[in-house]
Amino acid sequence: MAVVNLLTAINQALDQKLADDPSVVVYGEDAGYEGGVFRVTAGLQKKYGVDRVFDTPIAEAAITGNAVGMAINGLRPIAELQFDGFVFPGYTEIVTHMARYRNRTRGKHGLPIVVRFPVGGGIRALEHHSESIETLLGHIPGLKVVFPSTPYDAKGLMISAIEDPDPVIFMEPKRIYRSGKQEVPEEMYRIPIGKAKVVQEGSDITVVAWGAMMREAEKAIKLLENENISVELIDLRTINPIDEETIIESVKKTGRFLVVQEAVKTYGPGAELISLVNEKAFLYLEAAPTRVTGFDITVPLAKGEMFHFVQPERIADQIKKVARF
Incomplete structure (x- = not known):
């Protein structure tokens, strides 16, 4: 390969x-x-x-x-x-x-x-x-x-x-x-559209991300190595259709849910995923599902864009809040 x-x-x-x-x-x-x-x-x-x-x-x-x-x-x-x-x-x-x-x-x-x-x-x-x-x-x-x-x-x-x-x-x-x-692999292979991937198994909180935010979520988890928090990390991979089964089964196991998106907050995919969790895993929840997102502004130009982006520290802080609720 x-x-x-x-x-x-x-x-x-x-x-x-x-x-x-x-x-x-x-x-x-x-x-x-x-x-x-x-x-x-x-x-x-x-x-x-x-x-x-x-x-x-x-x-x-x-x-x-x-x-x-x-x-x-x-x-x-x-x-x-x-x-x-x-x-x-x-x-x-x-x-x-x-x-x-x-x-x-x-x-x-x-x-x-x-x-x-x-x-x-x-x-x-x-x-x-x-x-x-x-x-x-x-x-x-x-x-x-x-x-x-x-x-x-x-x-x-x-x-x-x-x-x-x-x-x-x-x-x-x-x-x-x-x-x-x-x-x-150098040969052709296929990954089904609509199937998420459990990148890391955990027991305390489910974290879902996609695209470039997967890297930031992974960095956040490393920042928490000494916090005794077991994170289950899921790469959504497909915005539509959503792999409901993988997400819901994970939340039923962990009882906590956090979604990370680069997109602005309002009406974003994070809101849809939180709604899904509330509808199908409500009785398993130990804390309110939440999200870490970009801000509700036009993406700033070069000098300011990094202030808009979700940083690992923001993700890590939110993981701790939800996990310890």
Whole structure:
């Protein structure tokens, strides 16, 4: 097995599916010749040609709208949007056509589309380049929303997303594109969409995170090594569908629940997960479920963005409060 970072793992998945399935096409702003602004698609156009890996104008509505037409006509498009904040011009096509096509055809037809883009902050970027918008997409019926945190998961989930008969939004945490490496099988493999992963077993409190926040949660747990608190850490991996079973079984065991998200607090995935726990594990709770989140503000520019982000110390403090309630 090769030891690679998250970015390279996604590139491997795209490469292998392009080789495996002639209906797969990869495209987006600078996704062809340059290999994307972060070089996730580097080398693919040279290997597969401009008919299957190509650049587009700066027109997100056209990128997502054309994906619908491609999928209806038998292709499996993988559309790259250059940054998270650039999703909004393409949001109409995603919501009104991609997400509704299965329902519109009364279940007869799906649209095998992957819309992928880098998400979140941490690279000192400009406005519209650091958004965590999983709520806006996870809320839409008909869309699957994937948010990996490790190279191994990123490759397996991407292959599953490409093979899915319905549209998948694939969020790539840009903050950890090149941060850390992991052994990843060179052959194709699949991780089921909608299945969370228990990263660390524990007995005192359940902590759920995803994407770049998994790293911060792991750092927080290390800060608590001398606190005698046993943390069960779960990587959600998929915003929608949510793996209810894994979360509820964990909370029934620990009796306490904390969710960590980079996104702003109000109406975020954390609120949905807390509601789920209250509905299905209320009688097992020893403390009120809670969350550690970004603040309800626009992500600050470079000098201030780290003040917005969830830090390990904030997570550790909240774990102690909930565990000792």
